[in-house]
Amino acid sequence: MSGNLRGAVIGCGFFAINQLHGWSDAQGAEIVAICDRDPDRLKIAGEQFGIARRYTDADAMFRAEQLDFVDIATTVSSHRPLVELAASHLVPTVCQKPFARSLADARAMVDLCARAGVPLMVHENFRWQRAIREVKAVIESGEIGDVFWGRVSFRSAFDVFSGQPYLAEGERFIIEDLGIHALDVARALFGEVASLVARTRRVNPAIKGEDVATILLDHAGRRTTVVDCSYATIQAVEPFPETIVEVDGGLGSIRLQQGYRMVVATRGESRSEDVSPPLLPWASRPWHNIQESVLAIQQHWVECLKTGRETETSGADNLNTLALVETAYQSAATGRVIEVATS
């Protein structure tokens, strides 16, 4: 494919504004149409990004536009119908996380797109953050030897509910919304998971779901990791939205510390690097870390779509992240260690 890919965004809410900014910067793609069933949000986004072709109905948009891809930025309940709609129009699709409420829904979407020959990527962007990529590169370089232990940690007291009020309303909260990123990072850094055990609790009485989760994972290759996340942790310096990572290997260790500092230690030697994300012109602290990863994953999508490569976080890949989410909730409910049925 040569020239700019013509894309559309469905859902022009809180997070889609970042995605629209990202698409403005991405090389090789442009957004030619947007859709939101809320006319006010549609108007605001259309005016902000100078997009004249606006729809309140996704099917009407697919019928009227010639699209090379669609980016679904709605909340989870609409993901399956919208992915199915896009597949019925044979339009390659990016879908926000959480990809689906259940593994069964996710499998149905992956199977449908595979049968239709429609590329499908989940917008699972945390593994695309610069600091996470730097940690991954050190692991893959072999500098710290065989990895035997790791930790992916996200602990904060940031008020996420003001921007995303729906997060306070669901039976499930932190594993489904935020832990899903940390679990995906754990897969990206440490490989697939054989079994896990999870503990959760709710500290904030004003919300419905759990806001603290601790998950112990057994990965293939006898690697043990801990994924822990909390929105009830008050610290001297609020770290939102930084993910802290620790990795121990036979020859050394990596510590990704608060403030985007990565320390790599081997026997008798250590180095410390600033792995801060760039502050993109449209980004704002503290979100710049996440905002930068939005552009990175979008660029990856464009490159893969143009060359026919499978994306790193394809729908099929994301089934294994969703399996961890499902298993973590089962383990928290039963108290048991549970084997993970990954594909």
Ligand code: NAD
């Ligand atoms: P939001 O409620 O602010 O926006 C969703 C928008 O989609 C709304 O404007 C709504 O009117 C529209 N919409 C819903 N169903 C529709 C349909 N069928 N057709 C057209 N429009 C429809 O939600 P949000 O906070 O922007 O979250 C959207 C998604 O992004 C969620 O899945 C959330 O988990 C995810 N998210 C991801 C990140 C990340 O870093 N990857 C960060 C925040 C949110």
Ligand code: 89V
């Ligand atoms: O990435 C997310 O899904 C967001 C946030 C980082 C705020 O939890 O909901």
